[in-house]
Amino acid sequence: MFDRLCIIGVGLIGGSVARAARHYGLCKQIVGYGRPEDKHNLETAKKLGVIDDYYLQIEPAVSSADCVVIATPVASLESIFAALKPYWSETTIYTDVGSTKVSVVKAAQQVFGEVPDNFVPAHPIAGAEQSGVEASFYDLFLNRRLIITPLENTSKEALNKVQSFWERCGSVVSVMDVKHHDSILAATSHLPHILAFALVNMLGHKDEQSEIFKYAAGGFRDFTRIASSDPAMWRDICSANKSEIIPLLQQTREQLDTLQHLLENDESQQLLTIFAYANTARQRFLTQFEGNMSKSITFQVQPGGLLQGEARVPGDKSMSHRSIMLGSLANGVTHVKGFLEAEDALATLQAFRDMGVEIEGPVNGSLTIKGVGKHGLKAPKNELYLGNSGTSMRLLSGLLAGQPFDSVLTGDKSLSGRPMKRVTGPLAAMGADIKTTEQGTAPLYITGKSGQLKGIDYVMPMASAQVKSCLLLAGMYADGETSVTEPAPTRDHTERMLSGFSYPVTKEGSKVTINANGDLTASDIDVPSDISSAAFFLVGASIAPGSDLTLRHVGINPTRTGVIDILRLMGAKIEVLNEREVGGEPVADLHVVYSPLKGIDIPEHLVPLAIDEFPVLFVAAACADGQTRLSGAEELRVKESDRIQVMADGLQILGVDAQPTADGMVIQGGSIGGGVVTSHGDHRIAMSFSIAGLRANAPITVLDCANVNTSFPEFKDLVKRLGLDLVCEEA
C-alpha cells in the first residue's frame, strides 16, 4: 500500500503498527522518528527489526514517506503538528492513533487553522499494560475495533486508504463523528481506568496499615488490571477528555450512593435486581466482544458412553422470546418462570430494555416485566443488535413496522446472511417501510408507520412460524383484519400466548386472524423445557446402548413434537408421562431408553413439526439400520447455517454415507467414525455432532461451538453429567 511508512513515536502502539504493516506486507520500508532522548528506544526498535531506520530529526524522517502515523501521547500532538507543519506534503497521508479525538482535532486546528484534508484521525481500541517497543506485537489490532473520525473536509481518498490499511491489519473499522467517539470512549475506557486507579490508590494507602493486598486474589487482580497502565499517558488522556468524563463520574457517584443506601436499609431484593442486571449486561458485552474476537470453542468428544439419569433442560426458546415481547406490550406486570437465559432470548430482552421497558432479572429463570402497554414502547437510542437470533429479528420487524418511531435491526454474521424478504415482502404489502440490503438481508432499516398499516390476507409460500408471528404482531397495529394462512401447521406459541394475554385471535383451519381492536393484559408465564434442546438427549439415549433417561417438564405442544413421532417411527422407545397443561401449553416428562433404530422415509407433514431437530435426527439416521430419506425440508438451507450441506459434510467426514439433496438428505445407516468436523457456528449442529460421539468408534472434534450459548449454555455440563465424555476447549 505504501512505499515508505514513517512512525512518529515507536512505542507499544507505534511499534505494533510497524510490525503489523510489515507482517501483512503493507509497505516496503518503515522508518521511525523520535526525540534525541528516545534514541535508545529507536535503536532497540531497529535491532528488533520493527523499523528499518530511524531519525532524530523530523525532516528526513517524513520527507519521502507516503504515510505518516503519529503514535505519540495525545498531549504531545500539538507540538508534533507544529514540527510537521514546515514539511507537510499534499501527497502524503497522515493519521494518528490517539485515544481522544476532540483534543487531537483541536491540536491540528491550533497549528494549521483548518485541519488538513489529508490528516485522518483514527483510534485503534487495543492496548496492553506494558509499554515500549519491546512489548509491541503484530497482531495487537487483529479482530479489534478501530474507529476513524473523519471531518467534513477529510479527503475521501485518504480516508479510504487509512481504512483499508487498518482492515488489512485485521481491525474491525467503524467510522464516526469525533465527539461521539470521545463520549463512547469516556464510558468504556476512560472511566474504568479512573475507577481502577482510584480503587488501588485508596486500598494501597490502607494497605500500609493493614494487609489487604496479601489476601487479595484473582477478583482484585482482574478488576485492577488497568491500573498497571502508564500513569502519565492516562493523566493526559483523562485531562484531554474531561468534559465527557466528569458527568460519568457524577453518575457513578449516584450509583454508588444508591448501592450504599440499599445496603444501609437491607433492601436485598433491590440489590439483587441491580446485580442481576449488571450480570446480564456483562454477558451481552462478552458476547459481542468474543464475537469480534472470534473466540473459538471446540468440543472434544471421546467415543462411547451412554445417557442415564434425569434432567430438566432449559426453557423453550420460542416461548421465552414471546414472553418478553407480549409481556412488554401488556398492561400490567408479567412474571415469567423458566425463561431461557441464553444469548438469543437475552437479545430480545435487551431490545425491549432498549425500548424503555423495565425488566427485572433474569434470576434463575425468573423475570418481572413491567408492561408498557401496546403503544408504550419508546424509540431505541441505537440500533437493536439481535446477535444470532432469527426469531428476534423477524418478529420484531413486524412489531416495529407500525410503531411511531424508526428503528434499525442488526445481527451477527450468520443472521446478517439470512433471508428477510420473507417478512419485509408481506409487511410492505401492509404499508410498512423496511429497507434491507440488496440481497434482502439485515440490517433492517424500519421507518415507523404508526396508524398507516393495513391488514392483509396472506397465504404463506413456506411453513414458517416466524413469518406468521411477524405478521400477527404487525396486524395488532394495522387497520382492518390481518390473516395468515399456512401451508402446513407450524408452532403456534404466538397465538396461544396472545390468547393467554386476552388478545383476540381466531383460527379457522389453517388461517389465523387478528386485528388492532385489542389490548394485552399481563399474565404470568411458566415456560416449559425446550423440546428442541431435549431432542439431543432423546436421540442420544435412543442410539447409545444401555441408556435410560427421564427429561422433566418438557413442552409437548403438538406443533413441536415431530421429533418424538419421527424417532418412534424409527423404533425409538419414548414414553410421554405425567401429561399436564401449564399456562396454556401442554407439558410432560419424557422417558427414553435405548432401542435399535431403523431407517425410514420421513413423512413430509412432520417436517415443520420437527424443523429444528433435523441435525440431530440425521445423527439418529446415521446409527439406524437401513436408509433414511428426508425431503420437503428446503427450509433447512436457510437456518443458522445451511443445515443440509453442513450436516452432510460433517457426516461424510465421520465416514457416514450421507447424500444431500435440494430439499433433504439420504442417509445409509451404519457406523460412525471419528474426525474433525465444524459446526459453522450453528449451535444445533455443534450439539448434534457431540451426540454422535455416543456411537462413534473414534474421537470427534467439533469446531466452532461458541454459539451453543445462543440456545443451551448448560449443554456441555449437562451432557457430561448424563454420561458423554465431552471436554470444552477455549482458544
Ligand code: S3P
Ligand atoms: C421459530 C420458528 C422456526 C424455527 C426457529 C424458531 C419461532 O423458524 O426454526 O428456531 O420461534 O417462531 P421458521 O419460522 O423460519 O421455520
